[in-house]
Amino acid sequence: MIRKLSLIIILFLLIDYGSFKANKTESESFRVSYVSAENVYLDAGKLAGLNIGDKLTIQRNGENIGQVKIVYLADYSASAVVVNEEQPIQPGDLAIVQDKAVESTPQPEAEPETSRVVITETAQKPAVQRSKNHRKSSFSGTISVQYYHWNDLKNSNLDFSQPTMRLSVRGRELWGKEYYLRIRGRLRHNQRERRLHTNAPESEWRNRIYELSFSYTHEDAFINYQIGRIISNKFSGVGYIDGVLFRMNPGGIFHAGAFAGTQPEWQYADFQTDIQKYGGYVNITTGEYSSGLLESTLALAGEYHRSTVSREFIYFQNNYYRSGKWNFYQSAELDINRSWRRDISGEDFSLTNLYLATQWNITSAIIVGAIYDNRKNYLTYQTRSLADSLFVEAMRQGIRGTFTLVLPENYRLFGNFGIRKRETDVESTYSYSGGLSQSNLFTSGVRVFMNFAGFSNFYTRGTIYSMTTGRTFFRR
Secondary structure, eight states: OHHHHHHHHHHHHHHTHHHHHHOOSOOOEEEEEEEOSSEEEESOOGGGTOOTTOEEEEEETTEEEEEEEEEEEOSSOEEEEEEEESSOOOTTOEEEEEEOOSSOOOOOSSOSOOOSSOOTTOOOOOSSOOOGGGOOOEEEEEEEEEEEEEEEOSTTOOOEEEEEEEEEEEEESGGGSSEEEEEEEEEEEEEESSOOBTTBOSEEEOOEEEEEEEEEOOTTSSEEEEEEEEOOTTSGGGOOEEEEEEEEOOSTTEEEEEEEEEOOOTTTOOOOSSEEEEEEEEEEEEEETTTEEEEEEEEEEEEEETTEEEEEEEEEEEEEEETTTEEEEEEEEEEEOOTHHHHHHOOSEEEEEEEEEEEEESSSSEEEEEEEEEEOOOOOTTTTTSOTTTOOOOOEEEEEEEEEEEOSTTEEEEEEEEEEEETTOSSOEEEEEEEEEESOSSSTTEEEEEEEEEEEOSSOEEEEEEEEEEEEEEEO
16 A cells, blocks of 8 residues: 555656746745635735635645635735635635736726724725626635545454545526525545444445535625524534524624524534534624734533533634734633533533644744644533443543645645543554645645544554545636
8 A cells, every 4th residue: 555655656747847847936826815704814915926716726735625716906915715725714824826817907906805903004995996797796616526545454354445526516606695504514434444343334425515505795795694503613512503603793892692593413524403403602802913813712511412411612712813923822711511411421511522723834934833632522412321431531631743844836845743541542643644735736626635644542542544536616
């Protein structure tokens, strides 16, 4: 397997060597300075050589997470629309020029949307407004395929292969209004060397719909809403909901929201009505990107099986960004224990998850980061009857270091190393990974991502290989 992977990497490099040799100048890269409901703002504009119509790949930790297209320019800033988004784009993400517009497009009469937060060097909005009658619906997205193989190096014979296909589609300004459609899903087949147990057969399909939602999103409207299978980057720890989300924009630095629906089935993400989920959140964004931008979210969520509590918890999230050079992220979950949960845990409150991550851009080509997380299994209505021998409540803690090296011609080299240990473990688990990505292979919008990983603990030891390729499509 190592020999096959080596041949693939060598072939990949040789195929693209001609274009690499022809132009050794480093790709133009910038930073995301702010993200509104439907637009992405960059920290560079005309004077940095950007043009309307330019397409940029958005990356985080060396991995492509989306693509944007510039629709408005000022001297020191730019506003872009999202072409596709595999993960929520955030301030501080790297924006790399992928396709330069063939010729400069005339300046639009108005910026598509403006943010409620004051951003340094934000483009001025012209007095003449664009007529809504001239708006056209647009669709964009990505299709990608991945092959993943787990090679067990011990005698347990747990070799595992997993081909996957992913689809992400985004519809914008449907019927010329502020209506949006989002679809994200995957097809996946698991092939094991042998059957492990009833829920892990030798061969099975695990298909999922991550998001299928219709929304009305307008920054100037007091009420926005989203219906369907939804998840919000404002409170991602709350998880997926099959239901409705309302967001209120009273103005100023904060907005609030409320959600209600059902919890998708946890193993296969199927629709079910046994577990209901309700809650609300408050989000505050303050500061300026150049001197320090802080975004904080506090959410309260409850999951219930009819009148019986399944889980109630408080979710707290903070994002801090400073001039694209440094950012910090924190999230925490605090479970509220009452009824049967209080009887089992013996506690009124339990800290079940704490996650800390920081990233420092040493130069435009060198990015390093550090991650700490601890998490604790929590009982729900479905798992409360598990025997104590099957439910491990011990805290698991881990640390991880990451690096990304930005190379010419849209190449990215990345790697990480981590240590994790549970309180009851005999020894720690060690893991590492590294890989190479290229965002424009053969033609614009075709990306390739190759990854190698290894792990070792008391129970097993092995290596993992994966290769992903995807194609971006866009229609206006």
